[in-house]
Amino acid sequence: MPMPDIQQRKVELRRTLRQRRAALTKQQQLTAAADLQQAVRQLTAWNAATRIALYIASDGEIDPALLAQQARESGKDVFLPVIGPDKSLAFALWQPQDNLKDNHYNIPEPMPDAKRCELAQLDILFLPLVGWDEGGRRLGMGGGFYDRALTTDSGPVLVGLAHECQRLERVPVTEQDVSMDFVATNAALHHCKENTV
Ligand SMILES: Nc1nc2c(c(=O)[nH]1)N(C=O)[C@@H](CNc1ccc(C(=O)N[C@@H](CCC(=O)O)C(=O)O)cc1)CN2
Numbered sequence: 001m002p003m004p005d006i007q008q009r010k011v012e013l014r015r016t017l018r019q020r021r022a023a024l025t026k027q028q029q030l031t032a033a034a035d036l037q038q039a040v041r042q043l044t045a046w047n048a049a050t051r052i053a054l055y056i057a058s059d060g061e062i063d064p065a066l067l068a069q070q071a072r073e074s075g076k077d078v079f080l081p082v083i084g085p086d087k088s089l090a091f092a093l094w095q096p097q098d099n100l101k102d103n104h105y106n107i108p109e110p111m112p113d114a115k116r117c118e119l120a121q122l123d124i125l126f127l128p129l130v131g132w133d134e135g136g137r138r139l140g141m142g143g144g145f146y147d148r149a150l151t152t153d154s155g156p157v158l159v160g161l162a163h164e165c166q167r168l169e170r171v172p173v174t175e176q177d178v179s180m181d182f183v184a185t186n187a188a189l190h191h192c193k194e195n196t197v
């Protein structure tokens with residue numbers, strides 16, 4: 001399929017899936033966020049991890065705030081994505097008392113002076129996403145931020161966080177799209193690596 005068709009298809013799927021998660025009630029969101037913890041606890045890498053990155057939920061995304069709290073309680077450092085002027089993505093330390101500042105997309109991020117962590121030093125990277133499939137293919141918000149940041153093979157375990165209702169039969173991807181090792185949802189931990197072709 002030529003590239004423009006894939007991009008167009010992604011635009012349509014984003015619209016559908018964003019509407020679907022926006023339709024979840026506050027109560028459904030709270031239940032999903034609580035249930036997400038069961039799935040994440042099944043990750044082998046979770047117990048030993050000392051540095052993890054996640055995100056501040058926006059636009060109906062499943063909320064990893066409880067995970068952040070749990071991580072800190074077990075002594076892990078929690079990092080958040082910070083968008084650079086060159087559209088790069090860095091990861092900055094997020095401590096509960098920290099003031100955050102809204103980025104261009106009105107998503108709060110740590111201040112510029114917050115301690116950074118190299119991607120290679122993270123143990124687990126939890127990714128926000130709009131759509132996912134069993135093969136670990138990821139449809140994001142369309143900025144390409146994570147794909148550009150994840151161009152090297154070595155790095156953290158990549159775990160997408162999502163509502164089960166954001167699942168697609170197959171996410172259309174290009175060569176630049178980075179696939180995930182796992183997807184943790186409100187219903188299960190999906191192991192993706194063995195399914196990728
Ligand atoms: N919670 C969260 N944080 C994140 C991401 C994410 O997907 N979720 N990102 C993942 O990459 C980065 C931000 N990427 C984003 C890309 C587009 C839009 C967005 O709302 N786009 C609007 C157009 C806004 C505009 O350009 O003014 C839209 O599509 O409607 C939001 C975040 C870094 N932080």
Ligand SMILES: Nc1ncnc2c1ncn2[C@@H]1O[C@H](COP(=O)(O)OP(=O)(O)OP(=O)(O)O)[C@@H](O)[C@H]1O
Nearest residue numbers: 010139140141142143144145146147148151176177
């Ligand atoms: N490694 C890369 N190098 C340069 N450009 C890239 C790279 N990866 C993605 N892009 C570009 O970024 C744009 C958005 O890509 P895509 O639609 O895959 O974003 P996304 O994964 O949905 O977004 P995000 O990761 O921010 O949630 C596309 O124009 C794509 O070509």
